Amino acid sequence: MSKTTNYKRMERLVKEYRQSGQGQAAFAQAHGITESKLYYWLRKLGEPTCGKAESATEKPSGFIPVSTTKPASAKAxxxxxxxxxxxxIEIPVSCLR
Structure with a gap:
């Protein structure tokens, strides 16, 4: 398979995956590719990594954004x-924005 043919195939599969609502493992198995290959192509073709659902068919990540302020005490x-x-869960102040 040429590079162009493989690229177009994976581009099509990534588009199908994004619209499928399936998990990566189930989708990869159903299409005869490894989960790691699907993961690689999702990243290569610009899959969002911020945890936001891309379409209404995808499930939200379950993460809730938390905003912080500077600690009231310099001793924190x-x-x-x-x-x-x-x-x-303990997060060092140096990791907070």
Whole structure:
């Protein structure tokens, strides 16, 4: 298969994937390609990576944007998020914008 033919095939498959609403693994298996190959072409052809759904058929990522402000105290070294019991996320202040 020539490079041009392969490029056009993968371009078509990426377009089909974006419209399918399927997960990458299921789509790749259904079309006889590896999941890593699909992932590669999604990135090569400009798949958005910000977590926003591209069309109404895609499921949202489930992430919720969080805005932060500078800590009130200069002594603050991290932001701590507690989710339920036993789940704690600690983010160093140096990582916050």
């Amino acid at each position: 070294t991290s932001m701590i998020i507690r989710i339920g019991e036993g789940i704690t």
